[in-house]
Amino acid sequence: MALAAFLLPALLPTLVMTELTTNAPAWDGAWNNTTSAPPGPNRTYQDPTYYSIHYRIIGTIFQGVIFAAGVLGNIMVVIVVMRTRSMHTPTNCYLVSLSVADFMVLVSSVPNEIISYYVLGDEWIWGRAGCALFIFLQYLGINASSLSITAFTVERYIAICLPMKAQTMCTVKRAKKIILGVWLFACTYCSPWLALTTTTAVYYKGHDNIETCTFALSRHHYRSYFFADIILFYVVPLLLSCVLYGLMARVLFQSNFDSKANGTTDSKKSSSNSSSRVQVNIFC
Known part of the structure; x- marks a missing residue:
């Protein structure tokens, strides 16, 4: 705004x-x-x-x-x-x-x-x-x-x-x-x-x-000042933000992927345990 x-x-x-x-x-x-x-x-x-x-x-x-x-x-x-x-x-x-x-x-x-x-x-x-x-x-x-x-x-x-x-x-x-x-x-x-x-x-x-x-002063005296403005307050913050948000996105994506993988593994373990209990009950 x-x-x-x-x-x-x-x-x-x-x-x-x-x-x-x-x-x-x-x-x-x-x-x-x-x-x-x-x-x-x-x-x-x-x-x-x-x-x-x-x-x-x-x-x-x-x-x-x-x-x-x-x-x-x-x-x-x-x-x-x-x-x-x-x-x-x-x-x-x-x-x-x-x-x-x-x-x-x-x-x-x-x-x-x-x-x-x-x-x-x-x-x-x-x-x-x-x-x-x-x-x-x-x-x-x-x-x-x-x-x-x-x-x-x-x-x-x-x-x-x-x-x-x-x-x-x-x-x-x-x-x-x-x-x-x-x-x-x-x-x-x-x-x-x-x-x-x-x-x-x-x-x-x-x-x-x-x-x-x-x-x-004459406008050409301000060129270095304006150039410093662009570098310090636009280019550097923009590049830094792109890099950091990229790293954050990777961490969040990896975390979500690991979470789903762990959920699948837990589901398989639960299914295996349930099957074992059923077999035990049948033979007992």
């Missing part, structure tokens, strides 16, 4: 960019008739653009439903697990961590995307601090979510494939320490985003004081 909420804000504007319409009055170049400052030597003025009313309605409803369902669902998970003592298990600890991460992504991304449907072009209304904070929270939530799922997968692997070790390794206390480590690592890793984002002025014809949230 959280990943969908994160990806949709990025995908929807691209998929329907043709829905952008110019709702502002036509620009006639007469600066004396507007409140805008005269063009500077290095300024490029764009035509004011807004999303169409149909796109606003559909986008607001669609993302509003995702936001409401995601926020309510994740809050309920946290409350139920925390209030029910019998649910204080290692597995549920990881689920709470995942719910918090999902909640963080929803809150930091979806409302801003809905707001963007109703403002001018790429206008950002939360200032420089808001730009850094919201981007940081989005990446923090996504990365913490990925790491929480990975930790949960490892815990399931130990419980199924190494049941003897699970009694000492898969404990609530240990799970809490791992979750704390996951969030500390994610916070440290994502902290550069607090300095790697900024707001810059965007000049629209007939409008002043418009800012947009964007990269603080």
Whole structure:
């Protein structure tokens, strides 16, 4: 749910960019008739653009439903697990961590995307601090979510494939320490985003004081950071999950096969014993 909420804000504007319409009055170049400052030597003025009313309605409803369902669902998970003592298990600890991460992504991304449907072009209304904070929270939530799922997968692997070790390794206390480590690592890793984002002025014809949230440096400086994101939080967790779930499936399949084999053997033994008793009774 959280990943969908994160990806949709990025995908929807691209998929329907043709829905952008110019709702502002036509620009006639007469600066004396507007409140805008005269063009500077290095300024490029764009035509004011807004999303169409149909796109606003559909986008607001669609993302509003995702936001409401995601926020309510994740809050309920946290409350139920925390209030029910019998649910204080290692597995549920990881689920709470995942719910918090999902909640963080929803809150930091979806409302801003809905707001963007109703403002001018790429206008950002939360200032420089808001730009850094919201981007940081989005990446923090996504990365913490990925790491929480990975930790949960490892815990399931130990419980199924190494049941003897699970009694000492898969404990609530240990799970809490791992979750704390996951969030500390994610916070440290994502902290550069607090300095790697900024707001810059965007000049629209007939409008002043418009800012947009964007990269603080040239985009090619972020390639290594994005590459590390893909490797650490997508490729490695995916490969690890595939391997561990494959091993778990093999153990469960083998266990089921052995169970059936033992059942057949026991049935044959029982049948043989019954036959022997019948023969003894006949001859006696």
